[in-house]
Every structure is written in structure tokens, then in C-alpha cells.
Amino acid sequence: xxxxxxxxILGRNPQDIGAIWSDLWKMNRSVSTYVIGAIDICLxxxxxxxxxxxxxxxxxxxxxxxxxxxxTAFHETKEQYAEEALIFKNKGWTAHKIxxxxxxxxxxxxxxxxxxxxxxxxxxxxxxxxxxxYEDAMRVGRAIEDLSFYWYEDPLVExxxxxxxxxxxxxxxxxxxxxxxPGRFYGMAEWITEYATDFLRGxxxxxGGITPMVRLANLAEGFNxxxxxxxxxxxxxxxANLHITMAVPNCEFFEFFPxxxxxxxxxxxxxxxxxxxxxxxxxxxxGYEIDWDLLRKGHTATLE
Numbered sequence: 387x388x389x390x391x392x393x394x395i396l397g398r399n400p401q402d403i404g405a406i407w408s409d410l411w412k413m414n415r416s417v418s419t420y421v422i423g424a425i426d427i428c429l430x431x432x433x434x435x436x437x438x439x440x441x442x443x444x445x446x447x448x449x450x451x452x453x454x455x456x457x458t459a460f461h462e463t464k465e466q467y468a469e470e471a472l473i474f475k476n477k478g479w480t481a482h483k484i485x486x487x488x489x490x491x492x493x494x495x496x497x498x499x500x501x502x503x504x505x506x507x508x509x510x511x512x513x514x515x516x517x518x519x520y521e522d523a524m525r526v527g528r529a530i531e532d533l534s535f536y537w538y539e540d541p542l543v544e545x546x547x548x549x550x551x552x553x554x555x556x557x558x559x560x561x562x563x564x565x566x567x568p569g570r571f572y573g574m575a576e577w578i579t580e581y582a583t584d585f586l587r588g589x590x591x592x593x594g595g596i597t598p599m600v601r602l603a604n605l606a607e608g609f610n611x612x613x614x615x616x617x618x619x620x621x622x623x624x625x626a627n628l629h630i631t632m633a634v635p636n637c638e639f640f641e642f643f644p645x646x647x648x649x650x651x652x653x654x655x656x657x658x659x660x661x662x663x664x665x666x667x668x669x670x671x672x673g674y675e676i677d678w679d680l681l682r683k684g685h686t687a688t689l690e
Contacts, residue, residue: 390417395425400432407597419570419594426595427626427672434671441626441673442666445600445633451665452631454640455481455511457617464496468503471510474644478661481509481536481639488517494529501533511562513539520549527557537562537585537614544568550582560584565616571598571605578609589616590626599627603634617641622652625667625674632666640664653677 390413398406406429410422434441456474461467471482484500486493497512504510512530514523523541530538539562542549554561562585567573570593577583586606593599599615606613613636618624624642631637642659654675657664667673 387417387421391421391425400429401436403429403433403597407595411594411598414570414594420591423590423593423595423623426597427590427623430596430626430629431671434673438670440667440669441596441629441671442632445596445629447632447666448635449632449666451663452638452640453480453662454642454659454664455479455483455509457483457513457641457643458485459643460485460487464492464499467496468499471500471508472503474662475504475508479508480662481511483511483513483539483641485513485515486517488514490518490522490526493517493526497530497533497535501535506534509536511535511537511539514541516540516543518542520546520552523549523553524556527553527559531557531559535559539563539587540565547577547580547582550577551580554581554583562587562614564588566592570594571602574602574605578605578611584611586611586613587616588613589618589623590630591619591623592616596626596630599630600634603630603636607634607636612636612638614639615641617643620652621656622672622674622676624657625653625672628657628664629667629672651677651680 394409395406407426410425414422430441434444437444456479458467458470467484474482484496486496500510512535518526518541527538537560544563544567550563561583563583564574564577565587567577574586586602588599588602590596590599593602603613615627615631615637618627628640631640654677
């Protein structure tokens with residue numbers, strides 16, 4: 387922060403978001419994208435408050451609410467996965483994503499158990515979290531096709547674009563990847579031109595802020611593709627993700643980890659959901675009050 391970021395941002399006009407982000411990105415080999423993203427989010431928050439508008443209004447609001455999908459914790463048994471999915475269906479949620487263990491045979495059993503529990507009227511997604519080799523990825527993909535899953539996320543590591551192309555050619559279920567693809571925003575075009583994925587993927591933390599995340603969604607839109615935004619890792623990042631979701635036409639859902647309380651921090655009051663939907667923030671900037679007491683506990687220095 388002090389060596390690379392301080393010289394770039396101190397004394398700058400906070401309304402020069404595009405120029406500042408471009409200068410920050412030149413440091414991406416020395417500084418985490420999480421740091422770049424945090425600064426970019428702050429700049430958008432400042433500009434929203436200057437304009438007295440929510441960030442999504444500055445970006446160009448497309449919608450006022452979107453459905454939320456629950457994103458599972460890890461469970462020991464397929465019965466626990468099924469029970470969790472049914473809980474959210476009974477709350478009115480219409481979509482649910484499974485994070486299994488990476489054992490292809492048992493992952494298929496988990497998916498079958500969840501589908502049997504919720505029936506055919508809930509959208510189900512599988513996030514394999516880069517667990518498989520190509521042959522196992524094909525086997526699991528065929529199985530969840532038969533179960534009418536909505537998408538198949540991260541079956542392979544994202545360095546393996548060669549085998550992603552083969553999966554995309556041979557499977558009918560939509561493939562989702564690029565969350566941690568090399569090059570972040572600048573590496574995404576190859577995934578489109580090589581027909582390696584059906585969705586683009588990112589969030590304000592791993593992609594480097596609101597600025598590149600909106601660009602990523604716009605890139606996908608130009609090819610009539612969806613760009614689904616990943617959970618941001620904490621409540622404050624998720625609010626930034628929420629603004630982007632409301633400002634682009636090609637993000638269908640908002641992802642939330644309802645079972646992982648460790649990710650719920652950074653805000654005085656967390657994001658609320660109503661019958662499986664989340665609504666656009668209405669207050670200026672991010673529109674949520676930051677938990678400054680929490681930040682002060684970790685405070686080490688103030689840059690001047």
C-alpha cells in the first residue's frame with residue numbers, strides 16, 4: 387500500500403475513476419487485485435455521495451430487484467445437502483448452488499439427492515471448485531445434464547482452457563468459468579473467442595473493483611452472454627457487487643452464502659432478502675453504513 391499505491395492515489399481527484407484504476411492496474415503484479423478493488427469501490431462510493439445517488443444510478447440502473455441463489459456450505463452427507471436446499475426452497479428461494487467434495491461419484495449422488503428433495507421447479511447449479519480432471523468432469527457433466535441443472539461451474543482449473551473447450555463442445559449444460567482466469571479482465575476475451583465458456587464470471591475483489599467488473603459484464607453482453615457475479619468475500623464487497631448486478635442487463639442472479647457467517651462483516655446492517663429476492667440500494671454511494679468500529683480494531687496507521 388505505502389510503496390506502490392500511496393504515490394498513485396494521494397492528491398488525485400476521486401472523480402477520475404477510470405484514470406486512477408488504469409494506473410492502479412499497472413501495479414497488479416506487485417499489489418493484490420483485492421487492494422485495487424477496495425480502492426476502486428471507495429472511489430465509486432465517494433462519487434455516489436457527491437452526486438447524492440446510489441452507485442447503480444451512476445452506472446445506469448437496469449433493474450430494481452433480482453432473485454438470489456443460496457450457495458451451500460460443505461456438508462458431510464448427501465442428506466445434509468438435500469436438507470439445506472429444501473430449507474431455502476421453503477423460504478421462497480428459486481435457485482440453489484451446491485459445493486460438493488470433489489469426489490466425482492459422490493458428487494453425482496449429492497446432486498441427485500438435492501434434485502429429488504427440491505423437485506423440478508428449483509434451479510440448481512453445481513460449483514465443483516476446480517476439482518476434476520477432464521474425464522471426471524465429463525462424467526459429472528453428463529449426470530447433471532440428466533438432472534436438468536442450470537449451470538456447471540468451475541469443473542477444471544482455469545489454466546486448462548484446452549479442456550474447457552472440449553467440455554463446452556461435448557456437453558449441453560452451460561459451462562461457467564473465468565472467476566480466477568489468468569489476466570482477470572484482460573484475459574477474458576480468449577475464453578469467448580475460443581468457445582470455452584457460456585458465462586463470464588468475476589466479482590469486485592478478484593476482478594479488481596467496480597470499474598473492471600462493469601467492463602467485464604459489458605464485454606459479455608456484446609456477445610449475448612451472461613456475466614454472473616461471484617460472492618465478494620464479505621458484506622461490503624457484496625454491496626458493491628449488488629450495485630453492478632442492478633446496473634447490467636446480463637446478470638440474472640445475486641449470489642449469497644447464507645450459511646457462512648464468517649463472510650458477514652464490514653457493515654453495520656447486512657443485506658436483506660425478501661422471499662428469495664434482493665432489491666437495489668436506495669441511499670447514496672454504497673448505501674450501507676460501514677462498520678467503522680470493526681475497522682478501527684485493525685487500524686495500524688493513517689496515511690497523510
